[in-house]
Amino acid sequence: AQSVTQPDIHITVSEGASLELRCNYSYGATPYLFWYVQSPGQGLQLLLKYFSGDTLVQGIKGFEAEFKRSQSSFNLRKPSVHWSDAAEYFCAATSGTYKYIFGTGTRLKVLA
């Protein structure tokens, strides 16, 4: 069955520290991959997406993600976290049938 896994439910980092959020997928073929951010009580904002090509994808707000086919992973990174980055982060995938499968999310807490 197709699935998206985010192993870390909560992550806490200090402001200015680097960040990596993990995402693994299980699909028959390489899906299209996305990272979204959700602030409390808000909808989802797209950070970045991977369809094909360069495996290092740049997104908004200084985020980037690296697609690794061998590891079935699409981890999100940021070199220096800001307090405003505290939110819930969702990894999502679709095989092209318009149906997104979301991971369970990682809640990021940023310490001042």
Added chain:
Amino acid sequence: GAVVSQHPSWVICKSGTSVKIECRSLDFQATTMFWYRQFPKQSLMLMATSNEGSKATYEQGVEKDKFLINHASLTLSTLTVTSAHPEDSSFYICSAYPPGRATDTQYFGPGTRLTVL
């Protein structure tokens, strides 16, 4: 970028009543929209795919008679929670993608928080 709105942003209703939630694509036409449900501190679960001019496609386990979807125009889809009960309390989010961009990014609405007393 493409904008999707939802109305209302939050609603409180009594058990047994029906509630209608609107999802609008503001600057593009969407033949297909999606409705998701998100429980507190959990992920989004796709409930149904709303198709303009035809019946919605519901995911397994979603009661079509309870969650009525109408996609009457290319910019509006509505979700009606009929005879709502406290267990229907949740955060409902819709999404859509611009035409001709199949498999491309879905744009999400800001969500509607439903509380059933």
